[in-house]
Amino acid sequence: MIVRPKLHWFPLLFVLRGSVLPSIAPRLLGVTLLAVLVTVVHGQLLSWKVSLTFVPFSLIGLTLAIFLSFRNSTAYARFWEARSLWGELLNTSRTLAAQTLTLPQPADPAGARDFIHRLCAFSHALKHQLRGGDAAGDLAQFLPEGEARALAGAPQPTSRLLLQLHAWVGERQQRGQIAPAVVPVFERGLAQLADALGGCERIASTPIPFTYTVIIHRSVYLYCLLLPFGLVDTLGWMTPAMVCFVAYTFLALEAVGAELEDPFGTEPNDLPLDALSHGIEASLLRLIDEPPRTPEPQAVDYVLR
Template sequence: MIVRPRPHWLRLLFVWRGSLLLRILPQLALVVLLASAVTLSHGELADRKITLTATPFTLIGIALAIFLAFRNNASYDRYWEARKLWGVLLIESRALARQLLTLPKQAPEHTHAAIDLIIASVVALRQQLREENKPAELAGWMSAAEFARLQAARAKPSFILLLLGERLRALREAGALSDWLLPPLEAHIDALSAAIGGCERIAGTPLPFAYSVILHRTVYMFCALLPFGLVDSIGAMTPLMVGFVAYTFFALEAIGEEIEEPFGTSANDLPLDALSRGIELNLRELRGETDLPLPPQPIDFILR
C-alpha cells in the first residue's frame, strides 16, 4: 500500500507508482493507435464510411460511468471492511494481552505463551490471506508440541485460537485465572475469531464474475467504437480525446479489480506485513520488552 503526503499538483500529474498507468498502458496504446488509424482513414472501413453520431456514446457513457461507480463502490466496501477487521484484530489483541498481564495471580510462563499465540494467530492469518507457506514464521511463537499439532490444521488462525483457549485453561488450573475473569477473556478471543472469519469471507467471496465480464466488454467496445463517433466532428484531435476517455475508463476498471482483493501485494492493497508486524511489536512492548524496532509504516515518500 502507498500512503504519501499529497504532492504538488504538477508532480501529481506525473506520478507513476500506484497510478495503474503501467498496467493499462498496452490496451491504452492499442486504442490510441486504432483512433489514429480511424482519423487517417476519415472513418472509412473497407471503403465504407462508418457514420456514428455522439448520441449513442453519450447514453452509453452515462450508463457505463454509473456501472463503473457501482463496481468501484462495491470493491471499496470490501477494501474498507478488510481494513476495519484488521483494526479489530489490533484492538482485541491489545485488550486481551493487557488483561492477561494484569491478572491478580500471574503464571508468567502461561501468560507470555498466551501472548505469543495471539501474535501467531495474526501472522497465520496474514499467511493464509496471501496464500503463503512460511512455517518458520510461526514456529517461534509456540511450543514444539503446539507447532506439531498446527501442521495438520487447515484453518491455522482458528486452530491457534484453540491453542490460546487451552492456555487460558492452563492459567485457570494454575490458579492465576478465576471463574469470573474467564468470560471477559473468552469474549476477546471470540472477537478475534469473528475478525478472522470476516477476513476469510472477503478472501473467499469475490464479486460475481458476471459484473467483471459485462463491464470489461462494454468498456472495450465503447473505446473501440468511439473514434468513429468523434472523427467527423473533431478530426485530428480524435486520438487525443479517445486516449483521455479510454484512460479514465480503463483506470477505473483496473482500480476496481485491484482493491476487490484487498489482501494482495499490489501497490493499492492493504499493507498486511506492516499491520501484522505492528501488532506483534505492540504486544511485545506491553509485556515489557525493550529495544524494539519502530513499527513499520506503509508510507512511501518517493514518487516514481
C-alpha cells in the same frame, strides 16, 4: 500500500508508481492507435463508411459510469472492511494481552508471555493464510520449532491457534487462577478474534460476482473501440487525443476496482499486511518488555507491504 508525502498538484499529474497507468498502458496505446487509424481513413472500413455520432456514446457512457461507480464503491467497501477488521484485531489483541497480565490470580508471567506470543503468531498466521504464503518462518519466532512447522502445514493455522488460546483460559480456570466470573471477559475477546478471522476469510473467499466483471469489461472495451467512429466526423484530428483521455478514464477505473477487490493481495494499493502484523506484534511484545522478533517492513519505492 502506497506511502508517500502529499504532492503538489503539478507533480501529482506525472506520478506513475502506485497508479494503474503502467498496467493499462499497452491497452491504452492500442486504443489510441486504433483511433489514429480511424482518423486517417476518416471512419471508413474498406468502402463502407461507419456512420456513428457522439449521441449514443453519451447515453452509453452514463450507464457505464454508473456500473463502474458501483463496482468501485463495492470494491472500496471490501477494502475498508478488511482494514477495519485488522484494526479490530489489533485492539482486541491488546485488550487480551493486558487481561492475561492483570486478571489471573496469582499472577502468571510465564503463562501470560506464552499467551501473548500466540497472539503474535495468530496475526502472522492470518497474514500468510490470506495471502497463501508459508507461515513457518514467522511462527518459529513465537512457537517451539516443531509446533511451528506443524501449524504452518495445517489447512487453517489460525483456527488451531484460536483453540489453543481458548485452552489456555480453560486451564487457568481449572487451576483457580481465573475466577468463573472473569472467564466471559476472556471469551468475549476471543470471540472478537474469531469474528475478525471469519470476516477476513469471507472477503478473501467471496469475490464480487463474476457477471459484473464480465459486463463492465465488455462494455468498456466495446465503448473505447467504437468511440473513434463516433467522434471522427466532429473532432477530426483531435479524435485520438480525446479517445485516449476517455479510454484512460474508463480503463483506469476498471483496473482500480480489480485491484481493490482483493485487499489482501500484494499489489501496490493492497493492504500492507506485513506492516500490520508487525505492528500488532510490536504492540503486544512491548507490554512484556520484549523487542519485536520480525523485521519491521520498510517502504520500497513508496510501497509498504
